[in-house]
Every structure is written in C-alpha cells, then in structure tokens.
Amino acid sequence: MLVYGFAQRALVGGMIIAVVCSVISFFVVVRRLAFVGMGISHAAFGGVAIGLVSGVDPILAAGGFCTVVALGIGWFSRKGYIHEDTVIGILFATAMALGVVLVRAADAYNLDLMSYLFGSILAMNWNDIIIMAVLGVLALAFVTFFFKELLFFSFDEETATASGLPVRVVYYGLLVTMALTIVVSIKLVGIILVSALLVVPGAAGMQLYRNYRRVMVASVIMGIAAVIAGLYLSFWFDVASGATIVLVLFALFLISMALSPRRKYMQRWRARKRGTARTA
Amino acid sequence: MRECRVKEFFEAPVEGPREVIFLDDVWVSLGGHTVLEAITFSLKEGTFLGVIGPNGAGKTTLVRTILGLVEPDRGTVCVMGMSPRELRHELHHIGYMPQQVLFDPLFPVSVYDVVMMGRTCCIGSLRFASRADREAVMESIEAVGLKGLEKRPIGDLSGGQQKRAFLARALCLETRILVLDEPTAGLDVEAQENFMNLLERLKKELGLTVLFVSHDVNVLARFADEIVCINRIMHLHGSPLEVLGSDRLKEAYRCEFDFLAGAGPLEKAGE
Numbered sequence: 001m002l003v004y005g006f007a008q009r010a011l012v013g014g015m016i017i018a019v020v021c022s023v024i025s026f027f028v029v030v031r032r033l034a035f036v037g038m039g040i041s042h043a044a045f046g047g048v049a050i051g052l053v054s055g056v057d058p059i060l061a062a063g064g065f066c067t068v069v070a071l072g073i074g075w076f077s078r079k080g081y082i083h084e085d086t087v088i089g090i091l092f093a094t095a096m097a098l099g100v101v102l103v104r105a106a107d108a109y110n111l112d113l114m115s116y117l118f119g120s121i122l123a124m125n126w127n128d129i130i131i132m133a134v135l136g137v138l139a140l141a142f143v144t145f146f147f148k149e150l151l152f153f154s155f156d157e158e159t160a161t162a163s164g165l166p167v168r169v170v171y172y173g174l175l176v177t178m179a180l181t182i183v184v185s186i187k188l189v190g191i192i193l194v195s196a197l198l199v200v201p202g203a204a205g206m207q208l209y210r211n212y213r214r215v216m217v218a219s220v221i222m223g224i225a226a227v228i229a230g231l232y233l234s235f236w237f238d239v240a241s242g243a244t245i246v247l248v249l250f251a252l253f254l255i256s257m258a259l260s261p262r263r264k265y266m267q268r269w270r271a272r273k274r275g276t277a278r279t280a
Numbered sequence: 281m282r283e284c285r286v287k288e289f290f291e292a293p294v295e296g297p298r299e300v301i302f303l304d305d306v307w308v309s310l311g312g313h314t315v316l317e318a319i320t321f322s323l324k325e326g327t328f329l330g331v332i333g334p335n336g337a338g339k340t341t342l343v344r345t346i347l348g349l350v351e352p353d354r355g356t357v358c359v360m361g362m363s364p365r366e367l368r369h370e371l372h373h374i375g376y377m378p379q380q381v382l383f384d385p386l387f388p389v390s391v392y393d394v395v396m397m398g399r400t401c402c403i404g405s406l407r408f409a410s411r412a413d414r415e416a417v418m419e420s421i422e423a424v425g426l427k428g429l430e431k432r433p434i435g436d437l438s439g440g441q442q443k444r445a446f447l448a449r450a451l452c453l454e455t456r457i458l459v460l461d462e463p464t465a466g467l468d469v470e471a472q473e474n475f476m477n478l479l480e481r482l483k484k485e486l487g488l489t490v491l492f493v494s495h496d497v498n499v500l501a502r503f504a505d506e507i508v509c510i511n512r513i514m515h516l517h518g519s520p521l522e523v524l525g526s527d528r529l530k531e532a533y534r535c536e537f538d539f540l541a542g543a544g545p546l547e548k549a550g551e
Contacts, residue, residue, distance in 0.1 A: 030384065030387055030388070145405075145406045146405075146406075148396075148397070148400045148403065148408075148409070149400060149405070151389070151393070151397065152397040152400050154387075155383055155387055155389060155394070155397060156378075156381050156382075156383055156397070158378045158381075159376060159377075159378055159381065159397075159446075159449070160397075160400070161349060162344075162347050162349060162371065162374075162376040162378070163371050163372065163374075163376065163398070163400065163401045163453070164368055164369070164370075164371030164372065164401045165400060165401060166405070206386065206388060209388060210386070210388045210433040210435075211388055211389075211390065211433075212388045212389055212393065214388075215388045
C-alpha cells in the first residue's frame with residue numbers, strides 16, 4: 001500500500017490527526033464537550049461550501065468558519081442567555097443549511113464535496129499535510145503550555161476562576177483548538193464522522209486508567225492504531241477511510257470497556273492474579 | 281512586583297492588628313435583584329470570622345464579592361489593602377474552598393494532582409511545576425493528614441477526605457487568607473469535628489485569617505472569634521456570644537429558634 005503516493009500522504013496526515021485528536025479528546029471527554037465537537041464539525045459543512053463557492057481553499061474557509069462558530073457557541077453559552085446544547089443545536093443546523101443552499105446555488109454537488117463529507121484516502125495532497133502539521137503544532141502547543149490551566153478548569157471551574165486563572169482564555173482557546181483540530185481532520189475522516197475522533201480515544205483511555213497521564217498515552221496509542229488499521233482496511237476493501245477509522249476506534253473502545261479495571265470480572269481476575277503471585 | 285503588594289501590606293507598621301478584609305457600604309445586585317445591601321464590616325489579621333444567615337441570604341455572593349468575582353454596584357471592597365481589580369494579580373494569597381466542588385468522580389486525577397491544581401496560579405502561565413511546587417504540594421497533603429493517600433484517585437476518597445484534599449489545595453498557595461464556603465456541609469459529626477480541629481490547628485500554625493461561611497451555628501460558636509449575620513442586609517457583627525444571644529438573630533432568620541440551646545461550649549464560655 002505504501003508504494004502509492006496517496007497512501008503515504010494519507011498515512012502521514014493520519015498520524016498527525018491521530019495525535020492531535022487523541023490529545024484534545026481527553027479534554028473533550030472530561031469537560032463533556034462531545035456535543036460541542038459535533039456541532040463544530042457539522043458547521044464545517046457551511047465553511048467548506050463557502051470555500052467551494054468562493055474559490056478559497058475549502059479547508060481554510062472551514063477553519064475560519066468553524067472558529068467563528070466555536071467562539072459563538074462559547075460566547076452565547078457563557079453569557080448565560082442560552083444553554084450550551086441549545087446554542088449548538090441552532091448553530092450547527094443553520095451552518096449546515098447554509099452549506100446546502102450555497103452548494104445547490106453554485107451547483108457544486110460533486111465527488112469533491114462527498115469526500116469532505118465522508119473522508120477519502122485519495123483526497124489529501126502535500127499542501128493539506130503542511131496545513132495539518134502547522135495547525136496540529138499550534139493545537140499541541142496550546143495544550144502543552146496551558147495544560148495545568150486546562151486540567152484545573154476542566155476539574156473545577158469555580159475554584160479555577162477564584163484563584164485568578166484566565167478561564168476565559170482557556171475556554172475559548174480550547175474551543176478554537178477543537179475547531180482547528182476538526183478542520184485538519186476533515187479530509188481524511190469527513191465532516192460527519194470527525195467528532196468520533198475527538199471523543200472515542202479519550203473515552204477508551206478513561207475506561208482503562210484513572211491517571212490522566214496514562215489516559216492520554218492510551219488515548220494517543222489507540223488513536224494512532226485506529227488510523228493505521230483504518231487506512232489499511234479502507235485501502236484493501238475500497239471503502240471510505242473516515243468510516244473505517246471510526247469503526248476500528250469503536251472496536252478499540254469495546255475492547256477497552258471489556259478490559260476496564262472497573263468491570264467486576266476484571267477486579268476478580270486481578271485479585272486472583274495477585275493471590276497466585278503471592279503464593280508463588 | 282507581585283510579591284511586593286502583599287508583603288508591603290503585611291510588613292507596613294500599624295497600630296494593632298491589620299484590617300485584612302474591609303467592606304464599606306457594599307451593595308450588590310444580581311439579575312436586577314439586590315442581594316446585598318449596605319454591608320459594612322472588617323476582618324482583622326489572624327481572626328476566624330464566621331458568616332451565618334438563612335438560605336438565599338447572600339453569603340456566597342458576599343464571598344464572591346470579596347474574591348472579586350462579583351462586582352459591587354457601590355461601596356468599597358478592600359482585601360489586603362487592594363481593590364478587587366488589583367487583587368486579581370494577588371489571588372494566590374487567598375485559599376478558596378467553594379460550597380460544593382461538583383466534579384466527576386471518574387475524573388482521572390489523584391489527590392496529588394488536585395492539590396497541585398492549587399499551585400497553578402503560583403507557577404504562572406507557560407511554566408511547569410518546579411521542585412519547590414512539588415514540595416509545597418506534599419507539605420499541604422501532609423498538613424491535612426492525607427499523606428499516603430496522595431496517589432489515590434480523588435473520586436475514591438470519602439466525603440471527609442475529599443474536603444481535606446480541597447483544603448490542602450487551598451493551603452498550598454502562598455495563603456494568607458482562607459475563604460471557606462460551607463466546607464463542612466454534608467459531613468457526618470466525626471468528619472466535621474476532625475475537619476474543624478484540623479482547621480483550628482492550621483490557622484494557629486500558619487497564622488491564617490479565616491472567613492468561614494456556615495449554617496452550623498454550633499460549629500461557629502466553638503471555633504469563631506467573631507460572627508457576622510447577614511440576610512441581604514447586615515444584621516449582626518460581634519463575638520459568638522453577642523451574636524448568637526441576640527434577639528435580632530431571630531429577625532434575620534425570620535423564625536423563633538433558641539440558637540444558644542445547641543451551642544453548649546459557648547454557654548460554658550459565657551459562664
């Protein structure tokens with residue numbers, strides 16, 4: 001598979017996406033932002049449509065559009081005028097509707113648009129990978145430098161605010177980082193399925209460990225494994241890359257659930273193992 | 281520069297104890313409703329001040345106003361000689377424990393991680409924890425008697441142990457003032473007793489000024505140096521004996537209740 005240029009590009013891009021999405025997914029899960037992720041990703045359809053119609057790179061257009069939507073979700077819900085889920089419900093449907101109208105008006109229903117919706121192993125060029133790498137580095141830099149603030153804010157926002165933490169910067173920063181992460185993942189995974197990459201690795205990691213460092217490592221390993229296996233399977237079975245990656249991720253999530261130390265049979269098995277070791 | 285403001289305040293020569301918290305004619309409204317009206321009191325260095333009042337009296341709003349999280353409509357709020365705006369850069373000298381920490385019990389953090397969160401503002405932005413920060417965290421964990429449990433997930437601890445972990449988080453800053461909003465709510469009698477004894481010991485050892493919001497007049501009768509009673513307006517301010525023995529307390533609570541009946545140790549003190 002790797003003799004083909006498109007497969008090499010998909011693999012390099014896929015690895016970048018896996019690392020960035022898996023790191024962000026930890027905060028998406030602990031801060032309960034899964035629906036926000038879904039809202040932003042679906043809103044990306046409006047951004048892609050603006051790009052296709054106006055002639056701007058659809059990924060860049062989606063990046064700008066998703067950032068505005070993410071900030072809008074944050075602003076409306078923090079001001080307390082409307083609940084967060086209501087804002088997402090409104091903005092995500094409106095952005096998709098805008099996308100549908102623009103695409104229809106410009107008669108841009110084509111294979112290119114379908115690849116944005118469902119992801120394609122063939123869709124990525126080296127330009128996309130450079131954009132992915134730059135945005136990925138920015139996202140990871142934000143998480144690295146604001147990690148302790150993000151952790152405190154996610155755990156206990158009230159005390160974080162009272163101790164003088166810049167919670168607004170952290171919250172909006174996290175939303176923008178999510179928006180950019182979603183945008184870089186669209187070409188490979190697709191608008192419809194990208195939110196899974198932002199939720200499943202973190203959720204699977206949380207099943208296995210109760211220490212955030214281990215959760216993040218497990219999340220990144222599972223993200224990378226899912227992308228590699230998903231790309232390989234999508235190449236051999238000639239199916240959409242995004243859907244295959246998400247199905248592999250789901251399988252990993254089920255395995256994590258089954259192996260979770262929280263399951264009673266796992267606790268009994270561990271106790272038996274400890275007993276055997278002591279006897280030996 | 282940051283250090284200077286608080287250091288200057290505590291090192292400046294004054295006659296008698298310093299006024300660490302000072303409120304003068306403070307009015308606060310939330311959503312168009314007046315929550316606090318003409319609140320005036322001061323808290324001297326090293327004092328344990330209890331704040332009481334019925335539900336919805338504005339106790340938490342008072343705490344949030346002192347911390348600079350709520351802006352008063354009018355009046356003066358002065359903490360360690362600073363206005364709320366100036367205080368924003370000095371909040372690492374105030375340890376705060378909210379009424380309820382609504383956290384996910386499955387949140388993958390240990391007791392150590394939770395206490396380290398308290399150091400976040402001391403460490404500063406774009407920096408990582410140093411050895412001194414790690415030592416400060418371990419000292420706080422030891423001070424509240426949780427040594428040996430620092431690696432345990434926070435969700436696995438009992439309610440009393442969790443409260444102690446949050447107290448350790450409030451202490452591991454460069455704490456001068458401790459603001460506790462109903463910290464003993466939901467604890468059984470033994471855990472409450474342990475928590476209060478621990479707090480009294482730490483107050484003496486570290487020379488802390490404590491502002492303690494509670495519904496439990498028995499606890500405050502035993503441990504507080506002064507009590508403030510509010511119910512939108514300021515009803516009473518004085519020693520526990522003066523406040524809990526006053527008829528105006530019934531007016532504040534709008535009910536007939538003998539507050540001193542349950543405060544056994546206070547009666548002894550009064551005798």
